Amino acid sequence: MNAAYRQLYLFQQLLSDHLLVKQQLADQFGVDPRAIQRDFHQLKTFIADQHLPYQLRYRRKLGGYQLVAHADSISKPLILTIVKILLASRALTQAEMATTINGLLRLVPQRDQRDIQPIISNERLYYQPVHHGQPLLQRIWELSQLIPRQMAITINYHNRHHVVEDRTILPQAVIFSEYYFYLVAYTPRYQAVRYYRIDRISDYHRSPEKITRNRAQRVEEGHLRHYLQYMQPGDQVALQFEFFGIIEAALDRFPTAKVLKRYPDGHVLIEAETIDTGAQMWLLSQGPLVKVVAPASLVAKIQASLRASLDRYH
Template identity: 30%
Template sequence: MALTTSNILIGSRALDQDELNGTLNFLVDSLSPQMQEAVRQQLTLSRGSYVPLSRAKPLLKRLKDMTESIAQMQRLVFTYRGSSGDDQQPQVHHAQPVAIFFETYYFYVAMLSEEHGGYWLYRLDRIVEILAQLPGEKLDYAKRFSLQEHRNYTYLLDTGELTQIRFLYRNYPQTALYHFPGSRIIKQNADGSCVIEAYVKTDGAMLWLLSQGAGLRVLSPVSLVRRVRDALAAARDQYDD
C-alpha cells in the first residue's frame, strides 16, 4: 500500500520537492525497518526522476486550512489569481468551500461563490492569501456541488452544457470509455469502429474530441458537429500558405 500510494503521488507531480519528500517519508514511517528499506529501494528511480509542476507551491498547510474551513462551515474572503490574461493581478473573492478533490495535476476546491453566482471550482495553488474566515451557512445538501456528477460528466473543464453526444470512434474503444465515465458502445461496425454515446459537459469534451483527429467523428448533436468542424477548420487554416 505504501509503495502504491507513493508511486501515485510521484506521478501526480502536484507537490514541490520538499513536501513530496516529507509525505513519502510519512507513508513509510509506520513500516518495519526492513520494509522501509525495501520501499525506498523500489522508489529510487521514481524519486530521482520526479518532475514537479513548474512553479509548484507548498500545498499541505493550505489543504489543512481549507479542510478545517469546510468542517466549520466558514465563508472565506481570499485573493485569487486566475488563468486568463485579465487576471494576472490577484482578485478578491468571497466564497464558502464545500469540497476538495484532486484531478489531473491539481487540487481543486468547490465553493459557493458570490463572484460567480453559484458553485465554482477554484484551483488551490492559485489561492494567494486568505484574508478572512467568516461564519458561513448550512447549505442545502440537495443543491450542493456534486463531485459524483463532476466525475461522470467532466473532462478537464467543468463548463458547457450537459449534453448527450454520439460519436464514431475508430481507435481503441476503451480509451474513450475511460475518459467519459458512464459512456457506452451502442453500435459495433464491421470495420472495427464503433458508435459511442456519452453525457458530457461540452467545453471539456471538446478538448478530448479534437485530440483524436481523424480517429473520431462526432455524429450528434448537430450543434457540436458544427463546433468541432469549425475548430478543426480554424486549426487547418493556420497552416495554409
C-alpha cells in the same frame, strides 16, 4: 533496569524489524529467560488491547520472535502503488513530495522499506514537480475543513492572466485533476459553481457575507467526477461520438459512457453524460480517432475549432 523499561526496549526493537531471541535477551539484561517470556506475554496483551495492526509471532525456524503485520493492514505493495501514483501526479513540491513519501514508508517495517526504496529511487531522483512551486498540503487541509462548516470566504486569486482578484465564494469540494488541486466553490458573482486552482490562492479570510446552498444544490465530489473533464465549467450534455481507437481509453475517460453500437470495421458508437467544454478538449486531442455525432451544438464547436487549428498552419 526494571521490567517496564525492558519491555519498551523489546517493543522498539520489534518495531525496527529485529528478530528477538529469548536467551540472548536474558543474557543481555542479566535475567532469567522466564522474565523475558513474561515480557513477550505482556507485549502480546498490549498489542491486542490497543488493536495494533501487528501480531507477535514466534518464528520456529529462526528461533526468535518478530512482529508480523495483519493481512488487512498497510502492506508494501499498497505503499509502493500509492508512491507511484504520487510521483506520477507531479502535484507536490520537491520538499512536500519527499516528506509525504518518507511518511508513507514509515508505515511499513524497515525490511519492507528496504524492498520499496530501490524500486522508487530512480523516480524520486528525477522527480519534476509542476512549475507553480507552491506548498499545498496545509492549504488543502485548511480549505477542506471549511466545506462541512459551509463557511464563505474571500480569496486572493491569481487568474490565468496573472491578475490578482478578490472573490467571495462558498467552498464545496477539493478535487485533484490533471496535475493540479482545485477548490470547487459556489460563486455568487456568477451564480454558478466555479473551479479555482489552489496553488493560485495566495490568501483567504472569512467573509461576513452569508452564502447558503441547500443540500440538493451542494456539490458532491464523486458525482462531479462522473461528468467533469479537465476541470472546465460548462453545460451538461448527452454526448454521442464514434470512436476508432482503443475502446477502453474512451470508456475510462467518461465514467458514464456506454457502447451503443459496434460496427463491422471495429469502431464503436459511444454515449456519455458529460460537461461539453472539457469533453471537447479531450475529443479534439484524439484527432481522426473520433467523430462527434451529437449534440449538434458540440459538433459545430468541434468543427469551428478544427478549422481554426488548420488556419494556424496557413
